[in-house]
Amino acid sequence: MAQYEVNKTVKEINERIRTGKAVVVNAEEMIAIVKKEGKVKAAQEVDVVTTGTFSPMCSSGLLFNIGQQPPVMKVSKMWLNNVPCYSGIAAVDAYLGCTEPSEDDPLNKVHPGRFAYGGGHVMEDLLRGKAVHLRAEAYGTDCYPRRELDKDVTLADLPNAIMLNPRNCYQNYNAAVNLTSRSIYTYMGPLKANCSNCNYATAGQLSPPFNDPYYKTIGIGTRIFLGGGIGYVIGEGTQHVQKPQRNERGIPENGSGTLMLKGDFKKMSARYVRAQSIIGYGISLAVGVGIPIPMLNEEMAWFTGVSDADISMPVKDYGYDYPNGIPRELARVSFEDLRSGEVMVNGKKTATVPVTSYKMSLEVADKLKDWIEKGDFLLTEKVEDIPSF
Known part of the structure; x- marks a missing residue:
């Protein structure tokens, strides 16, 4: 020693x-x-x-929970401002990777590979107090019957929001x-x-x-x-x-x-x-x-x-x-x-x-x-x- x-x-x-x-x-x-x-x-x-x-x-992101509202749901697909989130975790938990681009990014359509908006922007928007649009889909089960959810949310609306950065x-x-x-x-x-x-x-x-x-x-x-x-x-x-x-x-x-x-x-x-x-x-x-x-x-x-x-x-x-x-x-x-x-x-x-x-x-x-x-x-x-x- x-x-x-x-x-x-x-x-x-x-x-x-x-x-x-x-x-x-x-x-x-x-x-x-x-x-x-x-x-x-x-x-x-x-x-x-x-x-x-x-x-x-680049290896950074947001682990979050959107909470439940009747009727409850088990999300299979989710988007925030049309940026895809990974939802294969639990009922209403999801992970937003900062590098994920928006599915309707206008700049990417004109110049492929030149993204203007993505997961990192959603994260910054939330921290600035802005509302972002939440869209979710589910296949529906007996215990989670809701199949769709469409609303605006702010950071304050999320029960849990954890920055989780793998690298x-x-x-x-x-x-x-x-x-x-x-x-x-x-x-x-x-x-x-x-x-x-x-x-x-x-x-x-x-x-x-x-x-x-x-x-x-x-x-x-x-x-x-x-x-x-x-x-x-x-x-x-x-x-x-x-x-x-x-x-x-x-x-x-x-x-x-x-x-x-x-x-x-x-x-x-x-x-x-x-x-x-x-x-x-x-x-x-x-x-x-x-x-x-x-x-x-x-x-x-x-x-x-x-x-x-x-x-x-x-x-x-x-x-x-x-x-x-x-x-x-x-x-x-x-x-x-x-x-x-x-x-x-x-x-x-x-x-x-x-x-x-x-x-x-x-x-x-x-x-x-x-x-x-x-x-x-x-x-x-x-x-x-x-x-x-």
């Missing part, structure tokens, strides 16, 4: 939060503290480091370019021909999993900022890579860990849950996620001292290689280089374009910091590890 000069517990940190004595900094601020004071003193001085990201997270917060990801001679349209955004732009994701030094690369404190049961409300980590997300290749700081070299998250949708805010129409690709949802990292020891201080210069990402071709399953790495660039606005790929200077908002990611980290400093948010200990070795 590792021996540390600094040893704190979550219980002790929570007591400092309750009494207003906790020292809380965001991940950007922690970089300078670790650099100046060293990891041991930083761990002694700081109690919590807040992280944040605000990025398109959020990628620990690292590709930077995307296009080596073909035509522009292409991807989930990373439009990529111009001949390697003219390089699009990249994640919040770098602010990103939650970069600040706890081995999931020492993040696990099942971790309380988090989710969409402007409080949520929880409920496990590793889909496509989670357990044993990625890492650099000397423990940072994965490629796309690796992911998180499965849930939270009370009714307590979220449209500022931190925003629909996105990605031209030529489809619908997504930008979600704000902030995770507090308790400074239990100097190892955690070292991890949270990570900077953009410590993070590298692979540049990959989305014109031919990616769609054909070829994992060729064209270049390796630091996140610091990506944020500079220009990188070298195949000997060519290429403009960089973020699909994650660093400004909003910092706002998420600072919002969580404010909650903790005011005593409105206490940390939780994970009840089960997320695999990382």
Whole structure:
């Protein structure tokens, strides 16, 4: 078992939060503290480091219940604003995926693949207090005789509304370019021909999993900022890579860990849950996620001292290689280089374009910091590890 000069517990940190004595900094601020004071003193001085990201997270959605009204029904098909929901769960439970497009999307009829409205927009509309049109069908049974339902509903009308996201917060990801001679349209955004732009994701030094690369404190049961409300980590997300290749700081070299998250949708805010129409690709949802990292020891201080210069990402071709399953790495660039606005790929200077908002990611980290400093948010200990070795 590792021996540390600094040893704190979550219980002790929570007591400092309750009494207003906790020292809380965001991940950007922690970089300078670790650099100046060293990891041991930083761990002694700081109690919590807040992280944040605000990025398109396609594997997100809404688990909801519409309630019953006489005569009762067992829904087999459901639509919200003509966006199909999955209803094979229970009588009036359904799941709305953020990427599901509307069946009558006018833009898609004119330009196939260029969706203008979908599940993410329904979610944002609900958070903004708008009414959405509910249409449901059923085959009818003796105990559930109703066959049709047609009405407008608001978020307040839904007995239950839970954001349930199977895969959020990628620990690292590709930077995307296009080596073909035509522009292409991807989930990373439009990529111009001949390697003219390089699009990249994640919040770098602010990103939650970069600040706890081995999931020492993040696990099942971790309380988090989710969409402007409080949520929880409920496990590793889909496509989670357990044993990625890492650099000397423990940072994965490629796309690796992911998180499965849930939270009370009714307590979220449209500022931190925003629909996105990605031209030529489809619908997504930008979600704000902030995770507090308790400074239990100097190892955690070292991890949270990570900077953009410590993070590298692979540049990959989305014109031919990616769609054909070829994992060729064209270049390796630091996140610091990506944020500079220009990188070298195949000997060519290429403009960089973020699909994650660093400004909003910092706002998420600072919002969580404010909650903790005011005593409105206490940390939780994970009840089960997320695999990382």
